[in-house]
Amino acid sequence: MATELAQHGGEHDEDDxxxxxxxxxxxxxxxxxxxxxxxxxxxxxxxxKTVLSHTTELKRANDRLDEAEARVLQLETAKEPHAERxxxxxxKVESMQSYKYL
Numbered sequence: 001m002a003t004e005l006a007q008h009g010g011e012h013d014e015d016d017x018x019x020x021x022x023x024x025x026x027x028x029x030x031x032x033x034x035x036x037x038x039x040x041x042x043x044x045x046x047x048x049k050t051v052l053s054h055t056t057e058l059k060r061a062n063d064r065l066d067e068a069e070a071r072v073l074q075l076e077t078a079k080e081p082h083a084e085r086x087x088x089x090x091x092k093v094e095s096m097q098s099y100k101y102l
Contacts, residue, residue: 021029
Protein backbone atom coordinates (compact mmCIF):
# COMPACT_ATOMS: atom_id res chain seq x y z
CA MET A 1 0.00 0.00 0.00
CA ALA A 2 2.86 2.40 0.79
CA THR A 3 4.31 1.64 -2.62
CA GLU A 4 0.98 2.44 -4.25
CA LEU A 5 0.77 5.73 -2.34
CA ALA A 6 4.23 6.68 -3.54
CA GLN A 7 3.30 5.78 -7.12
CA HIS A 8 0.07 7.82 -7.03
CA GLY A 9 1.58 10.79 -5.24
CA GLY A 10 -0.33 10.07 -2.02
CA GLU A 11 -3.73 10.58 -3.63
CA HIS A 12 -6.31 7.82 -3.29
CA ASP A 13 -10.00 7.30 -2.76
CA GLU A 14 -11.39 5.91 0.48
CA ASP A 15 -13.34 3.34 -1.54
CA ASP A 16 -10.08 2.10 -3.05
CA UNK A 17 -8.61 1.81 0.44
CA UNK A 18 -11.51 -0.27 1.73
CA UNK A 19 -11.37 -2.50 -1.31
CA UNK A 20 -7.68 -3.15 -0.64
CA UNK A 21 -8.21 -4.06 3.03
CA UNK A 22 -8.53 -7.66 4.05
CA UNK A 23 -12.07 -8.51 5.18
CA UNK A 24 -10.90 -9.22 8.74
CA UNK A 25 -9.05 -5.92 8.98
CA UNK A 26 -12.02 -4.03 7.55
CA UNK A 27 -14.27 -5.67 10.14
CA UNK A 28 -11.89 -4.71 12.96
CA UNK A 29 -11.69 -1.14 11.69
CA UNK A 30 -15.49 -0.93 11.51
CA UNK A 31 -15.77 -2.29 15.04
CA UNK A 32 -13.17 0.16 16.34
CA UNK A 33 -14.86 3.04 14.53
CA UNK A 34 -18.25 2.09 15.98
CA UNK A 35 -16.82 1.82 19.50
CA UNK A 36 -15.08 5.16 19.13
CA UNK A 37 -18.28 6.80 17.90
CA UNK A 38 -20.22 5.33 20.84
CA UNK A 39 -17.60 6.62 23.29
CA UNK A 40 -17.72 10.09 21.73
CA UNK A 41 -21.53 10.10 21.80
CA UNK A 42 -21.57 9.00 25.44
CA UNK A 43 -19.18 11.80 26.36
CA UNK A 44 -21.19 14.40 24.44
CA UNK A 45 -24.65 13.41 25.75
CA UNK A 46 -24.35 15.40 29.00
CA UNK A 47 -23.10 18.42 27.07
CA UNK A 48 -25.96 18.13 24.60
CA LYS A 49 -28.47 17.95 27.48
CA THR A 50 -26.94 21.03 29.09
CA VAL A 51 -27.03 22.97 25.81
CA LEU A 52 -30.66 21.96 25.27
CA SER A 53 -31.55 23.02 28.81
CA HIS A 54 -29.84 26.39 28.39
CA THR A 55 -31.49 26.89 25.01
CA THR A 56 -34.90 26.25 26.56
CA GLU A 57 -34.19 28.67 29.42
CA LEU A 58 -33.00 31.35 27.01
CA LYS A 59 -36.13 30.95 24.91
CA ARG A 60 -38.32 31.33 28.00
CA ALA A 61 -36.39 34.43 29.08
CA ASN A 62 -36.66 35.87 25.58
CA ASP A 63 -40.42 35.24 25.55
CA ARG A 64 -40.79 36.99 28.92
CA LEU A 65 -38.69 39.91 27.70
CA ASP A 66 -40.82 40.23 24.55
CA GLU A 67 -43.96 40.25 26.71
CA ALA A 68 -42.52 42.90 29.05
CA GLU A 69 -41.51 45.09 26.11
CA ALA A 70 -45.02 44.80 24.69
CA ARG A 71 -46.52 45.84 28.04
CA VAL A 72 -44.18 48.82 28.39
CA LEU A 73 -45.02 49.97 24.87
CA GLN A 74 -48.72 49.60 25.62
CA LEU A 75 -48.36 51.72 28.77
CA GLU A 76 -46.31 54.35 26.97
CA THR A 77 -48.85 54.72 24.19
CA ALA A 78 -51.82 54.60 26.59
CA LYS A 79 -50.64 57.66 28.56
CA GLU A 80 -50.15 59.90 25.50
CA PRO A 81 -53.80 60.87 24.95
CA HIS A 82 -54.22 61.69 28.64
CA ALA A 83 -51.01 63.69 29.08
CA GLU A 84 -52.52 67.01 27.97
CA ARG A 85 -55.59 66.49 30.13
CA UNK A 86 -53.44 65.67 33.15
CA UNK A 87 -51.38 68.84 32.68
CA UNK A 88 -54.56 70.90 32.36
CA UNK A 89 -56.03 69.38 35.51
CA UNK A 90 -52.79 70.01 37.42
CA UNK A 91 -52.90 73.67 36.41
CA LYS A 92 -56.53 73.90 37.47
CA VAL A 93 -55.71 72.41 40.88
CA GLU A 94 -52.83 74.83 41.32
CA SER A 95 -55.01 77.79 40.42
CA MET A 96 -57.73 76.60 42.79
CA GLN A 97 -55.20 76.22 45.60
CA SER A 98 -53.81 79.71 45.00
CA TYR A 99 -57.37 81.16 44.89
CA LYS A 100 -58.18 79.51 48.24
CA TYR A 101 -55.28 81.30 49.94
CA LEU A 102 -56.21 84.75 48.64
